[in-house]
Amino acid sequence: TLPLEHGAHRIGNRTDADMTRWRSQRLGQFIHWGLYAIPGGEWKGKTYNGAAEWIRSWKEMPQQEYDNLYKQFNPVNYRPEEWAQQASDMGAKYMIITTKHHDGFCLWPSKYSKYTVAASPWKKDIIGPMVDAYNKKGIDVYLYFSIIDWNQPDWRAALKTPADAAAYQRFKVFVKNQLTELLQRYPTVKGFWFDGTWDDSWKNDGAFSDELEQYLQRLHPGLIIGSRLRADEKGARHFDSNSRLMGDYEQGWERKLPEKSADVHGNDWEGVMTIPENQWGYNAKWTGHIKSSNELIEMLVKSASLGGNFVINFGPKSDGTFRTEEVQRMQEIGHWMKINSSAIDGGTDAGFAKQDWGYYIRKSGTDSVYMVVCNVPVSGNLRVKLPAQTTLANVTSLEKNIISGTPELIGKNEYFIHLDHKSQDAPFVILLQTSKENRDNSSFEKAKT
Numbered sequence: 001t002l003p004l005e006h007g008a009h010r011i012g013n014r015t016d017a018d019m020t021r022w023r024s025q026r027l028g029q030f031i032h033w034g035l036y037a038i039p040g041g042e043w044k045g046k047t048y049n050g051a052a053e054w055i056r057s058w059k060e061m062p063q064q065e066y067d068n069l070y071k072q073f074n075p076v077n078y079r080p081e082e083w084a085q086q087a088s089d090m091g092a093k094y095m096i097i098t099t100k101h102h103d104g105f106c107l108w109p110s111k112y113s114k115y116t117v118a119a120s121p122w123k124k125d126i127i128g129p130m131v132d133a134y135n136k137k138g139i140d141v142y143l144y145f146s147i148i149d150w151n152q153p154d155w156r157a158a159l160k161t162p163a164d165a166a167a168y169q170r171f172k173v174f175v176k177n178q179l180t181e182l183l184q185r186y187p188t189v190k191g192f193w194f195d196g197t198w199d200d201s202w203k204n205d206g207a208f209s210d211e212l213e214q215y216l217q218r219l220h221p222g223l224i225i226g227s228r229l230r231a232d233e234k235g236a237r238h239f240d241s242n243s244r245l246m247g248d249y250e251q252g253w254e255r256k257l258p259e260k261s262a263d264v265h266g267n268d269w270e271g272v273m274t275i276p277e278n279q280w281g282y283n284a285k286w287t288g289h290i291k292s293s294n295e296l297i298e299m300l301v302k303s304a305s306l307g308g309n310f311v312i313n314f315g316p317k318s319d320g321t322f323r324t325e326e327v328q329r330m331q332e333i334g335h336w337m338k339i340n341s342s343a344i345d346g347g348t349d350a351g352f353a354k355q356d357w358g359y360y361i362r363k364s365g366t367d368s369v370y371m372v373v374c375n376v377p378v379s380g381n382l383r384v385k386l387p388a389q390t391t392l393a394n395v396t397s398l399e400k401n402i403i404s405g406t407p408e409l410i411g412k413n414e415y416f417i418h419l420d421h422k423s424q425d426a427p428f429v430i431l432l433q434t435s436k437e438n439r440d441n442s443s444f445e446k447a448k449t
Ligand SMILES: COc1ccc([C@@H]2N[C@@H](C)[C@@H](O)[C@H]2O)cc1
Pocket: 032, 051, 053, 054, 195, 196, 254, 272, 280
């Protein structure tokens, strides 16, 4: 391995209480809210076909006009308690809020920038009441922070001249000041979700990203920061030049999920997902495939089965309300979680052989293994192949009338669980109570020879 000064400083997952809590929380809510919600993907009758929060970069959007949108930011229908209640009803255990996206507009009255809510008609802090409302509902809050800041004159994507270097030096001080300010104003937050760290200026300064992470940890012990913040001294990101994960969890799963255990190498990881194909901020016209609640539930289940967290994104409107489709998803997912959340909370990779009908999730630290069935076989037989020396003590379903009879032993440590031929309109859950013993099979009926 290469001698690295600014590579991974820890091998393996964190085992402290804060990370154990994060790892048990599995379902999160992402909120992208800012000036981009005002145009909502359209400008002067034209539709921007990129992601709504990137409209400032559209050639049809005069940047000065975008930058002046702060004069219209006035979310008269913003009710953070209602936001928190609907997130709680969805079953979200943590929330990630954009404090500042790439456009540099701060949703808190930062003393280091003029480009904040304080300059808008709204005037007041947006972040504080949100953190308080979510914490009051027992939901942890993480702060999204974009390193890229299109509003800051000292921001540089690349350093070409000594003047660039001087400007960027000032910019780094600004970043450190804002992050310090956020931790001082909102001490209950559990971590940062960094973005906008792909440019050369950042990639070529691994030392700064490393020192910044260590500084933030000292300031706020236990802080959880994903792999997207850091670069090592060779410009490697997420994984250092020795292929070791930097940060506290793999943060690269954006609008995509791992397929199998081998894809995550035993690391903690988190997937973040949009409901439309690729819109994070509010976009008036959703086009393309809009994910149903059942699709999002299956992604959540798949994530938990692979030992990761799953965060669904919402883009509130500029007045502070949520669009119907998003309210619908929160209600439908919440209804499912009310019945099935025991399979999700504290769930992790069960290490069982994957079957076509769906996913296994082990309740961390227990012998309880949940089967979440997403694809009912026409045979009505759910095949279960237990690992060696694992016996089946009990099989129950979380809802009534799912299973018919007792499991049928069909081979060495292999069973069919027979389904009641009731049609299902959502994934359903079967709980396997297993035990590790130095024998295979168990009390269920012997194979019919
Ligand atoms: C392809 O380049 C990008 C750059 C930034 C993003 C941002 N990350 C997401 C979490 C959103 O904030 C999106 O704007 C996405 C794709």
